[in-house]
Amino acid sequence: MSGKRSLIRTGTTVDQMVRAIGDRIVTGVLRPGEKLDEVSLAARFEVSRTPVREALGQLSAMGLVERRPNRGAIVAVVTQEHLASMFESMAELEGICARFCAERMTGSERRALETEHQASARLVRLGAEEDYEYFNTEFHSRLYRGAHSTHIYELTAMTRSRLAPFRRAQFRLTGRLAKSWQEHDAIVTAILRGDGPAAGKAAMEHVSIVSEASAVFVVDDQARAAPLHP
Amino acid sequence: MSGKRSLIRTGTTVDQMVRAIGDRIVTGVLRPGEKLDEVSLAARFEVSRTPVREALGQLSAMGLVERRPNRGAIVAVVTQEHLASMFESMAELEGICARFCAERMTGSERRALETEHQASARLVRLGAEEDYEYFNTEFHSRLYRGAHSTHIYELTAMTRSRLAPFRRAQFRLTGRLAKSWQEHDAIVTAILRGDGPAAGKAAMEHVSIVSEASAVFVVDDQARAAPLHP
DNA sequence: AAGGCAAAAAGTGCATGCAATTGCCTTTCG
C-alpha cells in the first residue's frame, strides 16, 4: 500500500501498531495460536521491527498475545478453563455496570438507551444479524459508560476485547437474535425502573447465555488456527 | 556482565525492567507524577534504552505509568474521581472473590485461611503494623486465589497494584489494625460457613472502609510528588 | 531406513545511532 495505514494513523507508530495488530486479533483476522512474526509484521506495515516489538509487548501486557522468550509471539491461546473464567468475569462485570446504570445514569442516558434499544427491535424482525451485531455492541458500550466508573469501564472493555475473538458467531444460532433482544429488554426495563439489583441480575444472565452460545465455537476455531500445537 | 540486578533476574531484560520499575511504583519509591527519564533509568539499571522503553510501554498498558508522546513518561497520576472509581471497583472485585471463595474453596484452602487469620491476631495485640501489613497482603491474596477464577484474579491483582501507591499508610491510623482484623474475621466466618452473599458483602465493606482510610493520604502524596502539575 | 548430530538459517533480544520533536534560554523588538 502507498498511503500507509488507512484509518489508524493517529499517535505514534507504536500506538498504530498496537491498534492495527490488536484490531486484527479482536476481529479474528489473526486467530488464537497464530504466529506473530516480527519481521513479517514490520514488513506488512512498512515499519521497522522496533515499534512492532513494543506493540507486541503491550498487547502481551493486555493479554491479547502470548510471548515466549526467544521463541516469538502468538495470538493468545486460551484454555477452556480460562475462557470460562473470562465469561464468568464478564457476567459479573456487566452485572455491576447494569446495577450502577440503574443507580447513576442521567436522564438523557436513559432516554438514549431506551430509544436505541427500541429501534433495534426492527432489526430483530428483519433478522438482520450484521446490523444487530452493531447495535448490540453499542448497547453494551452504553451500559459500560453509563456506570460512570472509569475503572470498571477499563476492566470491562479489556475483558470484552479479550473475549471478542470467541464470540463472533453467536448470532448465527437460531433464535439467538430474538432472545438477545428480550434479554436486553429485561435489562433496560430494570434500569429505567431504577432497580439496580434486578438490572444486575438480568445483565449477568444475559452474558451467561451468550457464554454458552459462544463456547461451541471455541474448540473448532483454535483447532483450525493452530492444528499442530502440542 | 557481573552480578547485575539483585533479586529480579529471571526472564528477559524487558521483564526485569517491568518488574523493577513496576515495583518501585507500587511500593512508592517512585511517586505519582514523578518523571521517568529513559536515559536515567537505563543508566540506573545498566541497560540500554530499548528495554526501558519497552518496559515503560508495558507499564503504560497496565496503567501504572502515563505516556505523553514525545514528552516522556511519568508515574500515573490519578484523579480523585478515578481513584474513587478504582476503590469502588476493588470493593466489587473483592466481594466477588469472597463470594466465590465461600462457594469454591477447597478444604485445605479454608483451613489455611482460617489458620493464618487466627495467627495474625497476635500481631494486632502487639500492634505490629509492618508484620500485619504482610499478613494482610497474604490474606487478600488467598481470597483472590481461592476464587478459582484466573481472570478475576488478573483483574483483581491489576487493580490492587494500581491502588497500592495510595494505600500504604492505612494502618498508621489509630485503631485501624484491630478494625481490619475484625473485618477479616467477618469475611473468614462467612466463607467457612459457605455463605457466599455474606462473604461478598463483608469483603466489599472491608474495602470500602480501607478506601476511606486511604483517601486521606492521596492529596498530600501527589502534591509532594508533583507540586507543579496543573 | 531411521536416528542423531552438526552446521546453517531464521528469528529474537538488546545496543547504538540518527532524525525529529520539545522545552528552555537567550536575544531582540515593541
Added chain:
DNA sequence: CGAAAGGCAATTGCATGCACTTTTTGCCTT
C-alpha cells in the same frame, strides 16, 4: 520592562546492526 521569536540543548522515536538462541536441514552413522 515585558513579550515574542529564534536558536540550542536535551530527550524521545524509530531504524539498523550485531550477538545469541532456537529451529531446521542435511549428512553421517548405526
